[in-house]
Amino acid sequence: MCKNEECVDDVLVIYCAKHPTYNFTTVVGWYNHADIYRHYQNVEFNGGYVQSYNAIAKAKDCVLLPIGERSRKIKWQVPRKANGWKFGFGRANVWYASEDNEDLKEYMKKLLYQIENYDGENCIK
Structure with a gap:
């Protein structure tokens, strides 16, 4: 994000988490064509509940992988430097995948292909 921009649009955001059973980090879902905000935005729902967010996308552009799919380590594992x-x-749970590394380029190429061609179950819909 540029220093003066409050929002960047058409971004692919990939959400990752530690697998609850196995010791690896996995892709859990993604927002495609997302708007990313520099500062948290708030939306108020009926009843006064306020939700903060810094990324938003249309539901049709969002995927939440089912637990069984996320458990496919070879397909969805996300690298951690602590694991070699x-x-x-x-150490942080934010990664911009911007290192200049040929292995990273290959990993990202494979991951983007999997995301673009995923046609399995989506727990959002």
Whole structure:
């Protein structure tokens, strides 16, 4: 995000989490064509409930992988430097995948292909 921009549009946001049973980080879902905000935005629902967000996309552009699909380590594993990868998440749980690394380029190419061609179950819909 540029220093002066409050919002960037048409971004692919990939959500990851530690697998609840196995010791690896996995893709859990993604927003395609998302708007990303520099500062949290708030939306108020009936009854006064307020939800904050910094990424938003249309439901048709969002995928939440079923637990069984996320458990496919070879397909959805996300690298962590602590696990011996030369790229990936460090100590923070935010990673911009911007390292200059040929292995990273191959990993991202494979991951983007999987996302673009995913036609399995979507727990959002």
